Amino acid sequence: MKTASITMIIGSALLFGLFLYPLWSISLEAPQYPSGIGMYINLDGLEGHEKHDIQNIDGLNHYIGMRKLPKDDEMWEFSVFPKVVGGMAILGIIIGILGFFKKISYNWFLGWLILMLVLGVLGMIDFNNWMTDYGTNLDPKAIMKMTDDEGNPLSYKPPLFGSKDILNFTAHSYPALGAILMGAGMFLTFVAYIIGLKKTK
Amino acid sequence: MKTIQKLLLGLGAGLLLVGCGNNSNDNSSGAMASSNAEQVYVAPGEHDEFYAFMSGGYSGNLTVYGLPSGRMFKEIPVFSQFPTNGYGYSEETKAMLNTSFGFIPWGDSHHPDISQTNGELDGRWIFINENNTPRIARISLTTFETDEIIEIPNSAGNHASSFVTENTEYIVAGTRFAVPNPQKDMPIDDMKGKFKGPLSFISIDQETGRMNLDFQLNMPGFNYDLAHPGRDKSHGWFFFTSYNTEEAHSMLEVNASQNDKDFIAAVNWQKIAEYVENGGGKKVAGTYAHNVFDESTMTATTEMKEGVISVDPREVEGAVFYMPVPKSPHGVDVDPSGQYIIGNGKLSTQLSVYSFEKMMKAIEDKDYDGDAYGIPILSFESVLEGVVDSGGLGPLHTEFDGKGNGYTTFFISSEVVKWKIGTWEVLDRKPTYYSVGHLMIPGGNSRKPYGKYMVSLNKITKDRYLPVGPELEHSAQLYDISGDKMKLIYDFPTHGEPHYAAGIPADKIKSQSKKYYELEENNHEYAVKNEANTRVERNGNEVHVYATTVRSHFAPDNIEGIKVGDKVYFHITNLEQDFDVPHGFAMIGANTSEILIMPGQTKTIVWEPKREGVWPFYCTDFCSALHQEMQGYVRVSAKNSNTKLRWKLDEDWNE
Numbered sequence: 001m002k003t004a005s006i007t008m009i010i011g012s013a014l015l016f017g018l019f020l021y022p023l024w025s026i027s028l029e030a031p032q033y034p035s036g037i038g039m040y041i042n043l044d045g046l047e048g049h050e051k052h053d054i055q056n057i058d059g060l061n062h063y064i065g066m067r068k069l070p071k072d073d074e075m076w077e078f079s080v081f082p083k084v085v086g087g088m089a090i091l092g093i094i095i096g097i098l099g100f101f102k103k104i105s106y107n108w109f110l111g112w113l114i115l116m117l118v119l120g121v122l123g124m125i126d127f128n129n130w131m132t133d134y135g136t137n138l139d140p141k142a143i144m145k146m147t148d149d150e151g152n153p154l155s156y157k158p159p160l161f162g163s164k165d166i167l168n169f170t171a172h173s174y175p176a177l178g179a180i181l182m183g184a185g186m187f188l189t190f191v192a193y194i195i196g197l198k199k200t201k
Numbered sequence: 202m203k204t205i206q207k208l209l210l211g212l213g214a215g216l217l218l219v220g221c222g223n224n225s226n227d228n229s230s231g232a233m234a235s236s237n238a239e240q241v242y243v244a245p246g247e248h249d250e251f252y253a254f255m256s257g258g259y260s261g262n263l264t265v266y267g268l269p270s271g272r273m274f275k276e277i278p279v280f281s282q283f284p285t286n287g288y289g290y291s292e293e294t295k296a297m298l299n300t301s302f303g304f305i306p307w308g309d310s311h312h313p314d315i316s317q318t319n320g321e322l323d324g325r326w327i328f329i330n331e332n333n334t335p336r337i338a339r340i341s342l343t344t345f346e347t348d349e350i351i352e353i354p355n356s357a358g359n360h361a362s363s364f365v366t367e368n369t370e371y372i373v374a375g376t377r378f379a380v381p382n383p384q385k386d387m388p389i390d391d392m393k394g395k396f397k398g399p400l401s402f403i404s405i406d407q408e409t410g411r412m413n414l415d416f417q418l419n420m421p422g423f424n425y426d427l428a429h430p431g432r433d434k435s436h437g438w439f440f441f442t443s444y445n446t447e448e449a450h451s452m453l454e455v456n457a458s459q460n461d462k463d464f465i466a467a468v469n470w471q472k473i474a475e476y477v478e479n480g481g482g483k484k485v486a487g488t489y490a491h492n493v494f495d496e497s498t499m500t501a502t503t504e505m506k507e508g509v510i511s512v513d514p515r516e517v518e519g520a521v522f523y524m525p526v527p528k529s530p531h532g533v534d535v536d537p538s539g540q541y542i543i544g545n546g547k548l549s550t551q552l553s554v555y556s557f558e559k560m561m562k563a564i565e566d567k568d569y570d571g572d573a574y575g576i577p578i579l580s581f582e583s584v585l586e587g588v589v590d591s592g593g594l595g596p597l598h599t600e601f602d603g604k605g606n607g608y609t610t611f612f613i614s615s616e617v618v619k620w621k622i623g624t625w626e627v628l629d630r631k632p633t634y635y636s637v638g639h640l641m642i643p644g645g646n647s648r649k650p651y652g653k654y655m656v657s658l659n660k661i662t663k664d665r666y667l668p669v670g671p672e673l674e675h676s677a678q679l680y681d682i683s684g685d686k687m688k689l690i691y692d693f694p695t696h697g698e699p700h701y702a703a704g705i706p707a708d709k710i711k712s713q714s715k716k717y718y719e720l721e722e723n724n725h726e727y728a729v730k731n732e733a734n735t736r737v738e739r740n741g742n743e744v745h746v747y748a749t750t751v752r753s754h755f756a757p758d759n760i761e762g763i764k765v766g767d768k769v770y771f772h773i774t775n776l777e778q779d780f781d782v783p784h785g786f787a788m789i790g791a792n793t794s795e796i797l798i799m800p801g802q803t804k805t806i807v808w809e810p811k812r813e814g815v816w817p818f819y820c821t822d823f824c825s826a827l828h829q830e831m832q833g834y835v836r837v838s839a840k841n842s843n844t845k846l847r848w849k850l851d852e853d854w855n856e
Contacts, residue, residue, distance in 0.1 A: 051778075055778055143827060
């Protein structure tokens with residue numbers, strides 16, 4: 001149970017990586033931007049790959065009527081997400097410590113992971129909803145009103161995961177180091193559960 | 202008949218060109234040409250290996266090229282007004298061209314030189330001199346813009362300039378046209394013995410690069426033509442060529458060519474600097490403008506300074522000597538080790554090579570051959586180390602490859618001759634097209650030349666390119682000097698008249714090149730950093746427009762309440778914070794230039810409306826897909842009208 005508990009503690013502590021590294025990265029590629037342009041989605045706000053990328057993305061987007069990217073205080077998520085992630089990390093560590101001293105069973109590890117997965121999926125849904133709104137809720141006075149073959153307004157929603165061509169840009173949307181650490185951490189908590197399961201058998 | 206005449210003429214010209222020196226193989230066709238092409242081919246999107254900063258001569262500017270491609274990247278305005286971006290027209294930069302004679306819109310730039318540390322190029326700044334109204338400019342190698350210009354008083358024809366010492370302690374300014382010092386009304390015929398040729402030493406602040414006129418060495422009135430610093434073992438000395446030791450003042454082409462020998466002045470500047478530091482020299486009159494561009498306020502200011510420390514060369518023991526040089530020397534060059542000083546006697550076929558060690562010995566032994574106005578003349582035989590006798594005619598300048606060889610240009614025989622340091626034997630010669638002046642090997646004036654390419658900077662272009670009427674750009678040729686023989690690999694026109702040039706490996710400076718100005722660091726007095734603060738203010742008949750640009754509009758773009766007779770200052774701040782997104786501004790009927798405003802920058806141009814009406818302005822730099830829409834209107838009313846001062850962007854008027 002000791003190995004399992006230590007693994008649990010390490011796994012949940014990896015969530016703290018999100019306070020150091022970005023969750024997600026969206027980058028845009030076009031010939032006129034040889035060094036790229038893009039942004040990181042941090043737990044507590046957006047940040048350009050380069051110092052002024054957010055302003056420059058807003059500058060590009062205004063042609064097609066997209067709103068400006070939200071400031072840190074313009075989305076509730078940026079104040080709630082750090083609390084949720086921090087809380088889950090601490091909870092996971094406490095569960096691990098209690099497991100170490102055999103106060104609780106390894107089933108708690110699985111319980112933590114399920115709660116984390118539920119919260120993660122909710123977060124992704126919320127993120128996707130925001131991107132849909134950001135990419136389709138356009139200014140009616142937009143300078144360029146682009147439509148698809150059926151005459152419907154184009155959606156400029158960046159992909160949730162993967163790459164997509166949007167007008168003259170190719171947008172890439174992939175997890176950044178913070179999310180990778182979080183994934184690894186969640187996997188470790190699952191490993192902790194398995195170890196616990198085997199040890200008790 | 203006519204054809205025969207042409208043929209004869211052609212033959213004649215050909216003979217003249219071929220006359221001195223054996224012409225080598227023509228590399229311009231066949232397999233050779235294709236390998237040459239490969240050497241200079243820089244594929245689309247790739248970068249050159251070297252920057253070459255070419256003096257713009259009578260354009261007053263400095264041009265930036267790439268080597269080996271010969272592509273021009275930028276013209277940096279220095280001593281001349283530049284309507285392309287508003288330099289010398291904008292309120293911020295007008296002061297750069299102030300002198301003690303008032304505002305001067307033009308200059309004649311000559312010899313660029315890059316700052317050094319321990320005798321190697323360090324890429325902090327590049328300096329260039331102005332010959333006509335003596336001045337020296339310092340150009341930043343992060344913004345590639347002129348940051349400072351200092352005038353040199355009591356001097357004329359600032360030609361022996363702007364060469365830097367090996368730790369950029371000093372740059373020098375000579376006097377090519379001897380003048381009364383101090384200036385006074387006197388008969389020209391009384392020149393002899395009365396005119397002077399001051400040599401100025403400008404110290405450099407190592408942090409900021411700021412120039413300070415430290416002292417002037419009040420030399421006899423010969424014509425000080427070119428200069429190079431000692432380096433390594435000869436560090437601490439500076440060498441200046443002089444001609445017209447005859448002190449002629451009319452028909453110089455004959456009367457200044459009578460003496461068999463003129464001089465190289467060897468100046469121990471360290472000794473003199475110490476002398477001045479200890480209170481030596483005396484303060485004499487001399488008014489000069491010192492113009493500094495502040496990158497933070499983006500504004501240049503002029504400080505008119507008075508007085509300069511003048512040093513009599515005879516007062517500092519063991520600091521100044523003359524070395525005789527045959528036949529009116531032009532260039533003086535020092536090899537990378539600092540051991541050899543090359544005097545290029547422009548009316549001879551030979552180069553005179555002096556040894557620094559022999560010079561020091563002759564000084565120690567007081568091995569003099571008389572004096573000139575009290576300055577000891579070292580005996581020619583005891584300082585001469587060797588002679589490069591190439592048979593070429595009219596040697597002007599020498600550069601080095603760092604591999605033990607010198608390369609000398611010959612103006613009259615139109616060729617470059619390669620010779621070996623130490624044995625002085627001629628190794629190779631190649632023609633130039635035509636009449637080469639300076640040549641440049643990157644790092645040429647340093648302990649560490651980059652001996653891969655050599656550029657000849659030619660005075661005469663003639664038939665090298667498609668004809669464009671009588672007035673031509675100059676021509677340059679690029680030679681590969683990595684092998685035993687020089688190989689002509691490329692030929693390209695250069696802007697203005699490049700005198701000297703300075704080259705540096707691109708890797709040394711390209712990463713420090715600024716991409717845009719940080720808006721938050723913009724401390725311009727009239728900057729506005731967001732559209733909410735844009736406004737128009739009237740103060741009597743002066744109107745200040747605090748405007749911004751961003752793709753693709755001005756804020757404000759409608760202004761009313763301007764009156765005939767007003768003086769309207771457009772202060773435009775470019776809010777963009779991305780690389781290569783400039784905006785321009787031009788106003789119909791403005792008696793000035795446009796301005797180009799880089800991202801984060803503020804510039805000001807003045808418009809004095811003369812007629813009532815509604816007058817448009819627009820962005821002159823194709824900034825974006827909506828560039829054509831980037832325009833605005835100013836309503837101009839009669840002088841005594843009651844039209845309210847108001848402005849807007851989009852819907853609501855502000856007052």
